[in-house]
Amino acid sequence: MTRLRSAAAAVVAGxxxxxxxxxxxxxxxxxxxxGAVLASAAVLALTSCSAGTIADSTSASSGFVGGSYSxxxxxxxSRPAAPAVGGTTLTxxxxxxxxxxxxxxxxxxxxxxxxxxxxxxxxxAALATHFKNAPVRFVGDDVHDSPAAALAFERTYSVGYPSxxxxxxxxxxxxxxxxxxxxxxxxxxxxxTGHIAGRIVGEVSYRGLRALVTKILAGQS
Amino acid sequence: MTQDLAGRAAAERELAGESELAGERELAGESELAxxxxxxxxxxxxxxxxxxxxxxxxxxSMRTALVLLFLLALASIPGSVLPQQSINPAAVTQYYxxxxxxxxxxxxxxxxxxxxxxxxxxIYLLLFTSLAGCVLPRTFRLARSARQPPPRAxxxxxxxxxxxxxxxxxxxxxxxxxxxxxxxxxxxRVRTGxxxxxxxxxxxxxxxxxLFHVALLGLLASVALGGLFGYKGNRLLVDGDTFANxxxxxxxxxxxxxxxxxxxxxxxxxxxxxxxxxxxxxAQRGQxxxxxxxxxxxxxxxxxxxxxxxxxxxxxxxxxxxVFLIGHGYAPVFKVTDGTGVVRFDQAVPFIPVEQSGLTxxxxxxxxxxxxxxxxxxxxxxxxxxxxxxxxASAFPAADYPRVSLxxxxxxxxxxxxxxxxVYSLDTSRMRRLAVSPRPLAPGQxxxxxxxxxxxxxxxxxxxxxxxITYDPGQxxxxxxxxAALAGLILSFxxxxxxxxxxxxQVGLADGAGGPxxxxxxxxxxxGLTRSDMAGGFExxxxxxxxxxxxxxxxAAAAAAGSGGAEASAVAAKGE
Numbered sequence: 001m002t003r004l005r006s007a008a009a010a011v012v013a014g015x016x017x018x019x020x021x022x023x024x025x026x027x028x029x030x031x032x033x034x035g036a037v038l039a040s041a042a043v044l045a046l047t048s049c050s051a052g053t054i055a056d057s058t059s060a061s062s063g064f065v066g067g068s069y070s071x072x073x074x075x076x077x078s079r080p081a082a083p084a085v086g087g088t089t090l091t092x093x094x095x096x097x098x099x100x101x102x103x104x105x106x107x108x109x110x111x112x113x114x115x116x117x118x119x120x121x122x123x124x125a126a127l128a129t130h131f132k133n134a135p136v137r138f139v140g141d142d143v144h145d146s147p148a149a150a151l152a153f154e155r156t157y158s159v160g161y162p163s164x165x166x167x168x169x170x171x172x173x174x175x176x177x178x179x180x181x182x183x184x185x186x187x188x189x190x191x192x193t194g195h196i197a198g199r200i201v202g203e204v205s206y207r208g209l210r211a212l213v214t215k216i217l218a219g220q221s
Numbered sequence: 222m223t224q225d226l227a228g229r230a231a232a233e234r235e236l237a238g239e240s241e242l243a244g245e246r247e248l249a250g251e252s253e254l255a256x257x258x259x260x261x262x263x264x265x266x267x268x269x270x271x272x273x274x275x276x277x278x279x280x281x282s283m284r285t286a287l288v289l290l291f292l293l294a295l296a297s298i299p300g301s302v303l304p305q306q307s308i309n310p311a312a313v314t315q316y317y318x319x320x321x322x323x324x325x326x327x328x329x330x331x332x333x334x335x336x337x338x339x340x341x342x343x344i345y346l347l348l349f350t351s352l353a354g355c356v357l358p359r360t361f362r363l364a365r366s367a368r369q370p371p372p373r374a375x376x377x378x379x380x381x382x383x384x385x386x387x388x389x390x391x392x393x394x395x396x397x398x399x400x401x402x403x404x405x406x407x408x409x410r411v412r413t414g415x416x417x418x419x420x421x422x423x424x425x426x427x428x429x430x431x432l433f434h435v436a437l438l439g440l441l442a443s444v445a446l447g448g449l450f451g452y453k454g455n456r457l458l459v460d461g462d463t464f465a466n467x468x469x470x471x472x473x474x475x476x477x478x479x480x481x482x483x484x485x486x487x488x489x490x491x492x493x494x495x496x497x498x499x500x501x502x503x504a505q506r507g508q509x510x511x512x513x514x515x516x517x518x519x520x521x522x523x524x525x526x527x528x529x530x531x532x533x534x535x536x537x538x539x540x541x542x543x544v545f546l547i548g549h550g551y552a553p554v555f556k557v558t559d560g561t562g563v564v565r566f567d568q569a570v571p572f573i574p575v576e577q578s579g580l581t582x583x584x585x586x587x588x589x590x591x592x593x594x595x596x597x598x599x600x601x602x603x604x605x606x607x608x609x610x611x612x613x614a615s616a617f618p619a620a621d622y623p624r625v626s627l628x629x630x631x632x633x634x635x636x637x638x639x640x641x642x643x644v645y646s647l648d649t650s651r652m653r654r655l656a657v658s659p660r661p662l663a664p665g666q667x668x669x670x671x672x673x674x675x676x677x678x679x680x681x682x683x684x685x686x687x688x689x690i691t692y693d694p695g696q697x698x699x700x701x702x703x704x705a706a707l708a709g710l711i712l713s714f715x716x717x718x719x720x721x722x723x724x725x726x727q728v729g730l731a732d733g734a735g736g737p738x739x740x741x742x743x744x745x746x747x748x749g750l751t752r753s754d755m756a757g758g759f760e761x762x763x764x765x766x767x768x769x770x771x772x773x774x775x776x777a778a779a780a781a782a783g784s785g786g787a788e789a790s791a792v793a794a795k796g797e
Contacts, residue, residue, distance in 0.1 A: 083522075109469060112590065119639025143469060146568035148556075152590030168463030168489060169470040174522045176487040182468045203639060 070201045071208060072179075076219070079195035080178040082188075085171045089162040090142060090150050098194065103135040104217050105190040106209070109172060109181045110163075111145045112153035117185045120203040121157035124187075127209055128161050135192070136213060139163065141171045143184060191216050280347070281354035289348040296344055300335035303327065314640060352441060360434045367427035371410055374417035374722035378748030381722070383760065385747045385767040391778035393725035393743050399777040400723045400745075400770045407766070409721065418723040423751075429712025432705055439702035447695030452476040452485065454690040458492040459552045459569045460683040465489045465522075466542070466690060486540040486692070490518045493528075495549055495684040499618050507578050507617055514546050514686040531686070541692065548687040550574050550582050553602050553625050559591035559675040566591070569683045572602045573645060579615030580604050585647040586627070586677075587634055594674055595634045599647045600627035602682070606661055613661065624661035625679045629670055630654055719751035719759055721766060745774065 074080075082105075086096035097105065108124055110117040128138040140163030142150045147165055154163065164171055172181050179188060179196045189198035189212060197216045200209065267275065279285055304312030313333050317324040331338030378384050389396060393416060401411050401418045409420035454471035456464050464470040466489065468482050476484075493515045500508045514531040520539050529537050537544040552569035559565045565588050572584030586598040605617035606624035613626055632652035636642060656671055667678040724746045747770055749763040 113587070113644055115636045115641050116639045118589065118637045144464075146566075148564050148567035149588075149590065152563075152565040152588075156590045168491070169465035169467055170463070170489065170522065172467050172469045173465035173487055173489060176467065176485070176522065177483060180467060180469075180482045182482040184469055186469070 071198065071212065072200075073198045073212065073215070074179075074196065076191070076195075076197075079191060079197050082190045082194050082196050083174040083178060085164075085174045087164045087166065087171065090147050090154070090165050091162065093162070095139065095162060095164055097139075097190070100137045100139075101194050102192050103137045104192060104197075104213060105188075106136065106138045106213060107141060107188040107190060108138070108204075109141045109143055109184055109186045109188075111143050111184055112149040113145065114184045116203045118153070118157075120185060120205075121153070121159065123204055123206040123209065125157050125159050126206060127213070128159075130210065131213060134217060136217065137161075141166045143167065143169050143172060189213065189216055192219075277354065280351050281358075282351075283355065286348065286351045286355060289344060289351055293344050293348060296341050297335065299332055303332050303335070305335065306333045314642070349441065349445075353438065356434050356437055356441075360431065360438065363427055363431040363434060367424055367431060371412045371419040371421035371720060373412075373414055374419045374724055375748065378722055378724055378746040381748035381750050383749035383763040385764070386745060387771045387774075388728075388742050388744050389771075389774050389778055391743055391774055391781075393727050395777070395781075396725040396743055396745055396774050397723060399773050400725075403770055403773045404721060404723075404766075416724060416726060420721045420723075421718070422721075423716050423718035426713050426716040426718040429709045429714075429716060432709030433713060434709075436702045436706035436709055440699055440706065443695035443699035443702055445695070446698065447477070447693040449477045449479045450484075451691075451693040451695065452480045453692075455547075455687060456690065457548075457571055457685055457687040458490070459571060459685045460492055460494055463489055463491040471690065486520070486542050487522055488518055488520045488539045488542070489522075490516050490537075490544065490688070491526075492516055492686055495686040497549060497619070497684070509618070512546065512549060512686075514549075514688075531688075541694070543691045545689040545691065546686055547689045548574075550580065550685055550687075551602050551604060551620065551623075551682050552685045553584075553623075553682045554680045555586050555598075556678045556680050557586070557588045557591065557596060557675060558678075559588070559596070560594070560673050561592045563592075565675075567680075569685075571685045575601075576615075578618070580618035581615040585645060587636065587644070587647065589634050589636050591675060594631040595636075595652075596670070596675065596677075597630040597632075597634055597647045597649065597652055598627040598677060599630070599649075600625060600659065603661070620682060623682055624663060626659045626661045627668070627677070628654065628659050629657045629668070629677070631670070631672075631674050717751050717759060719749065719762070721763070722746075722748040722750075723770065724748075745771070 082097060084096075084098050086094065086098070089095050097107075106124075106127075110121075112118075124138065131138070138161035140159070140161065142163045143166050145165075145167060150163065150165070153159070166172070175181065175188070179199050181188065181199075181201075183201055185203060187200040187204050187209065188196055189200075191197040198212050200212070304316050306313050316333075327333065331340070335341055375381065379386075391399075397413065397416070397418050401413055401420070404411050404418065404420040407422070409422045410424070411418060411420045413419075453473075453475045454466070455473040456471050458464055466485050466487060468474045468476075468485070495512075495514045497512050498510045500506055500510050512533055516529050516531050516537070517526045518529060518537065518539060519526050531537055531544065531546045533546055536546075550572060552571040554569045555566065556564060557566035566586070570584055570586050572582035574580050574582045581604075582602045584600070584602065586596075588596040601613065603613060603615040603622075603624045603626070604620040605615050605622045607614055607616045607622075613624075630647070630649050630652035632649075635648045635651055642648060655674070657668055662668060662679040664679060664681045667676050669676045725743050728742045728744050747767045749759065749766070751759040
């Protein structure tokens with residue numbers, strides 16, 4: 001869990017340390033001994049919120065560092081329905097998740113600025129090719145990014161599938177109450193009936209994702 | 222505070238004492254069993270329960286709490302010396318690179334995650350237990366003491382700090398009755414016995430004490446509530462941009478221990494326009510006059526949008542979450558065309574102010590998908606550029622004469638390997654500095670890179686605002702608790718608890734010859750005792766009460782006898 005948190009925070013929190021340091025000054029845990037009890041309360045307040053965990057009840061919480069990842073699989077029957085999301089892709093066409101009912105959808109949340117996303121991109125591109133003839137749809141959701149940079153990323157890694165342009169994280173928000181993405185990158189797997197069957201937090205691996213997609217495709221429990 | 226607590230605890234114990242004797246005996250007897258002075262367990266005498274009891278007493282002693290508090294302060298030092306994963310992961314990565322041997326060792330000791338370390342948790346859980354274990358029983362003791370009737374009157378009232386005596390011909394039982402009646406009228410809690418009256422007043426002192434202790438527990442609970450279910454986040458938003466309150470949308474996310482991604486209130490905020498105005502003349506020149514972040518928000522995905530003007534100290538409240546405006550700056554917009562002639566980058570890049578008087582801001586631009594080489598730029602944005610002896614500076618925080626000065630690099634940004642890095646720093650270790658003059662660019666101006674690597678255009682600038690998102694369900698309970706604690710403290714300072722004892726006994730007559738019954742003399746002793754006489758003035762109060770009792774008794778005696786009756790001796794107030 002600790003590892004999961006650190007890695008996730010590493011991805012998400014990159015910019016913030018610097019911002020905070022410059023704008024607000026570093027917040028140092030310095031207990032002022034104004035009174036034993038009140039001071040300790042302050043210390044408790046400080047400490048209990050400065051350490052964070054992206055805990056999720058449904059997560060399998062096996063940590064990921066570097067190339068490994070945290071992967072969760074939901075059995076049929078315990079799969080929450082995916083929200084009706086959609087929008088404009090980076091190339092300007094329309095995309096609706098519901099239109100892909102009957103296919104397994106691999107929905108990858110990414111950004112061109114995100115180092116782990118760059119590292120996992122070849123695996124995703126290769127898997128999209130691998131499942132080209134199967135009822136599997138790969139789609140990206142490009143968050144916190146600009147189209148020019150995102151399109152340049154897609155060219156670098158020869159990404160053959162479309163990506164929603166989602167600078168305001170609205171698609172990610174739509175998954176609130178189901179299985180939300182908790183870091184960048186996060187990959188959600190949606191089964192043929194439109195239910196969320198799996199989530200990978202952090203980088204995907206070629207083999208791991210292939211096995212998961214195959215499993216969901218086969219409809220095994 | 223601690224001394225006060227301990228002192229008060231001793232006083233409470235005395236007042237609450239079951240001891241028959243008030244005064245010095247009570248002081249000497251009961252408070253012997255002060256914390257930390259528990260008899261040590263004898264060898265082999267105490268069983269497991271005894272040891273546990275002893276351990277618990279040690280843990281809940283004030284001394285232990287202080288030691289733990291000190292340890293907590295000590296333990297948080299590495300948290301501010303070593304880079305922390307949760308605050309600045311990039312710095313942790315750098316630390317690993319700089320100290321390859323030491324870093325894994327420190328990591329095993331949770332040196333990069335001090336506030337989440339098991340040993341840190343151990344300290345504050347022990348502290349919490351110690352405080353709760355100290356405050357809870359005390360609370361019960363106080364509650365008991367507040368309900369207790371006054372103790373029996375001591376045998377010899379003359380030993381009390383305040384004492385007085387007089388004689389009256391009135392019979393002892395009648396004397397005591399009228400004294401008790403007076404004390405009741407003075408709103409004392411009165412207990413009578415054979416030959417004595419015991420009265421006590423000032424229970425509000427105990428109520429105040431009780432309130433203070435309960436409020437302290439409430440404060441602890443509120444803090445725990447906030448720590449478990451609250452979260453904090455930061456987000457920097459450029460004019461026109463939107464963010465969603467999800468872990469994905471926050472730049473920094475520090476959740477409480479029991480917060481999961483799905484617990485975040487699903488609102489979105491769009492920064493329509495940030496505007497700042499500055500004082501343009503006088504000694505205050507350049508000081509901010511007003512910041513307004515005009516935003517639009519909704520409280521759930523696709524919900525109706527509401528407008529709001531976010532200002533410093535004027536936060537937005539959405540579903541119990543507070544959104545504060547905590548900073549602002551400039552985000553110059555850059556367009557980068559690579560060697561192949563294609564635009565690979567076109568966006569606003571937030572620069573971070575490095576000084577406040579002119580808002581000179583530093584930032585980096587990374588173009589990882591440029592061909593044939595990755596490009597990187599580092600430099601400054603100057604809102605009002607001036608040249609101070611060949612050095613660039615900004616004279617005013619408003620963008621009156623905006624310029625950008627950049628140093629250009631080409632090579633490997635080190636971002637493709639999957640190792641997260643800050644978007645505000647450029648790792649130039651595997652990059653080559655390009656021979657381009659970092660002359661200041663005006664909006665619309667470009668710099669052409671050598672070797673056909675491409676071109677960068679500074680197309681303009683936008684402003685950004687940074688928001689702090691705080692959700693603390695313990696905030697309101699904490700406020701209530703703090704106010705209650707204050708009220709309790711004031712109450713216990715202002716109200717003193719005091720006891721008045723009256724004893725009356727018939728003195729054997731020197732001669733019973735022919736005299737009426739009234740001729741018998743009753744000696745009346747009045748004693749007074751107070752603890753926690755913070756406000757002072759008990760002496761005066763006692764003297765007044767004593768003479769009132771005397772007058773009352775005499776008055777009653779006189780009324781009953783119609784007239785006559787022996788004169789009582791004068792009141793002799795001893796007073797110390």
